[in-house]
Amino acid sequence: MPADTHHARITPTGNDGRCLDTAQMEKLEQSFLSWADAPLRSDTRRSRERILAIFLLIRNTGARLNEVLSLKPSDIDFKNHMVQLCKGGAKRSGPCREVEISEALSSELDKILNGPEKKSAPRGIFQVDPGHVRRKFYERAEAVGIPRELGTPDAIRRSRAVELLQNNMPIPVVQKILGHGTPNLVASYVEFSNDEMKQVARYFVDKETSRKTSARNAFFGKISRIRKGDIQSVIEILSVAGHTVVAVITNDSLSRLGLRPGAMIIAEVKAPWVTVYKSDKEPNSTAQNSFRGIVQRITRGKVASEVVVRVADGLELCSIITEESRQRIDIRENDEVWVGFNAFSVVLHVD
Structure with missing residues (x-):
């Protein structure tokens, strides 16, 4: 697939000055948590916790401010760790979508909204003046040295989109989470149901929470064809991003x-x-899987180097080669290259 063929972009994956990086996002989150926990008066604490809940929802779901402010407690499924977000503000005149959240966030929201006594949260708990919310966001950003224009709900929403893309989440899934219209996605996208897209999103949410695994070199999709032989079988997979991956496994x-x-x-x-x-x-090679892309970065070592290539639709593939080979081939950042791997080297996982 040519390197210049891709879906509609949501936002650049690099930090162009209009977004916070993950470290800044975590710094801002700690600012909100400390601020909400500081007051001694219960009514002041409750008021701040409402703002904290709004921040956590935008920071983790990429929701629009008006979508969060129109939430009802019943829109949050604490058991299955899901949030239903609807466009159109309080009137909910637009479509709704379900967004996966982590178990930890679900627990935190449950504690904030329902309290230790587990009393039902009032129906209008998120009905806060948008101007008041923005002012508190500005204050928390400036308190930790972040420019106020990067502490807006819109900036945090953009930052979440960039964060998901940098974590190698397929663009169609990010678009689904953020509620973007997708009129020009490739045909492969419409072959995936909402439940299947949620399954991919859940993998990333769990990975992000544990921070023990990497999603690089991972293709998420469905099996399009199985060719069974006497001893081994060829598995063809169509990824969410439209890539075809071939694997060979034993029967x-x-x-x-x-x-x-x-x-x-x-x-x-x-x-x-x-x-x-x-x-x-x-x-010309024996690799059944080949993709064209751009070298994003190279981490050089004395013996081996890590080369990260971004192929179509933002997917990153990482290769480890000897530094001698890298110099001999003369691979540099921003070079157009091909990356390939054999079908026998593909490992398959089912959820």
């Missing part, structure tokens, strides 16, 4: 995993198995 694994066409699956490949080719044309 025993096929049976054990219960794989079938249409099933959702995660395909991963380890960085040492990803090869980088510097070529204008797709290279």
Whole structure:
């Protein structure tokens, strides 16, 4: 797939000065948490906790301010860790969507909204003056040295979008979470149901919470075809972002995993198995999986170097090659390259 073929972009994935990076977002979150926990009077604490809840929802879901202010307590599913967001403000004249949240955030919101006694939160708990909310956002940003224009609800929403993209979440899933219209997505996107998109989003939310795994070199999609042989089977996967990935597994694994066409699956490949080719044309190789992209960054070492390539739709593939090979091929940042890997090196995971 050519490097210049991609879906409609939401926002640049780099920090262009209009967004907060993850460290700044976490710093701002700590500012809100400390501020909400400081007052001794219960009514003051309750008022601040409402602002904290609004911030946490925007920071973690990328919701619009008017979507959060129109929320009812029943829109938050604390058991299944979901929030229903609707466009159109209090009138809810626009479409609604369900957004995955982490178990930790669900628990925090439950504590804020329902209190230790677990009494039902009042229906209009989020009905706060938007101007008041913005002023408090400005104050919390400036308190930790962040320019007020980067502490607005819109800036935090943009920052969340960038954060998700930098975490390698497929663009169609980010668009779904943020409630963006997607009239020009490739046909592969419409083949994925809302439940399947939620499944991908849930993986990222859980990964982000644990911070123990990386989503690089991971393709999220559904099985489009299975070709079964005597000993091994060829699995073809259509990813959410429109990529086709080929994997070869044993028939025993096929049976054990219960794989079938249409099933959702995660395909991963380890960085040492990803090869980088510097070529204008797709290279002649035994790799069944080849993608064209742009070198985003290179981490150089004395023996080995890490090369991160962004292919179409923002997906990042990481390759680890010897530094000697990198110098010999003359791979540099912003180079157009091909990355490839063998079908036998793909590891499949079912949720």
